[in-house]
Amino acid sequence: MHCMFGRIFCALVGVFAASNAFAFAKDSSLIYVGPDNFTSIVGSSAYDVVLIDYFAPWCGHCKRLEPELVDAYSRLRELKIRVLIAKVDAEANSGLKRQEGVNGFPTLKVYKEGEFMEDYKGARFADQIANYLKRQVHPL
Numbered sequence: 151m152h153c154m155f156g157r158i159f160c161a162l163v164g165v166f167a168a169s170n171a172f173a174f175a176k177d178s179s180l181i182y183v184g185p186d187n188f189t190s191i192v193g194s195s196a197y198d199v200v201l202i203d204y205f206a207p208w209c210g211h212c213k214r215l216e217p218e219l220v221d222a223y224s225r226l227r228e229l230k231i232r233v234l235i236a237k238v239d240a241e242a243n244s245g246l247k248r249q250e251g252v253n254g255f256p257t258l259k260v261y262k263e264g265e266f267m268e269d270y271k272g273a274r275f276a277d278q279i280a281n282y283l284k285r286q287v288h289p290l
Contacts, residue, residue, distance in 0.1 A: 168254035183236045188191070192248055193264030197234040198287045201270060204240045204247060204266040210264050212256040214274075226283060233283045260286065 180264075183191050183202060192200050203219055205212035223235045240247040240255065248268070250259060258270035260283075272282050 152235060155237060173220060178233060178239045179206040180216065180223070183238050184243050188238075188246060189264075191234065191236060192261045194234075196232065198232040198262070199267075199283055200234045200236065200261040201263065202259050203235070203237045204250065204252040204255065204259065206241045207239060208241075209255040211274075212221075215256050218276045222279035222283070224278065225280040229284070231284055233287060235279075235283075238285055262286065273276055 180203070180221075194200075199234070201219075203215065205215075219235050219237075222232075226233045226235075238246055238250075240252050240257075250261075256274075260267045260270055269288075270279070270282065272278050
């Protein structure tokens with residue numbers, strides 16, 4: 151997501167998030183967050199928890215993680231858990247990368263009630279990611 155297409159898409163994402171109707175794109179690909187909509191996405195009352203994947207387009211680990219994130223989101227959506235999983239292209243959004251303290255790829259950060267909560271350090275498989283996020287919303 152670069153240049154004009156990325157900005158238009160990000161603006162639309164911000165509008166949908168503000169209306170509480172936002173979800174993933176129809177093709178089940180993860181949505182992209184940038185500086186224009188970061189605060190509205192992370193702080194949206196539509197979600198109890200937001201997990202953001204900070205990635206680099208050239209990173210092999212990032213590419214392998216994406217289908218796991220899509221699968222984790224699908225599992226959570228079936229359970230009607232109010233969680234959003236999104237992506238930030240840290241190469242294209244270096245200011246946001248610096249602001250959020252991202253030093254490597256992929257970096258997964260968890261936000262709750264509009265505030266950074268912690269880096270996700272668990273396994274990078276759909277079931278573990280989904281279980282972790284479920285516990286953040288519904289602690290034992």
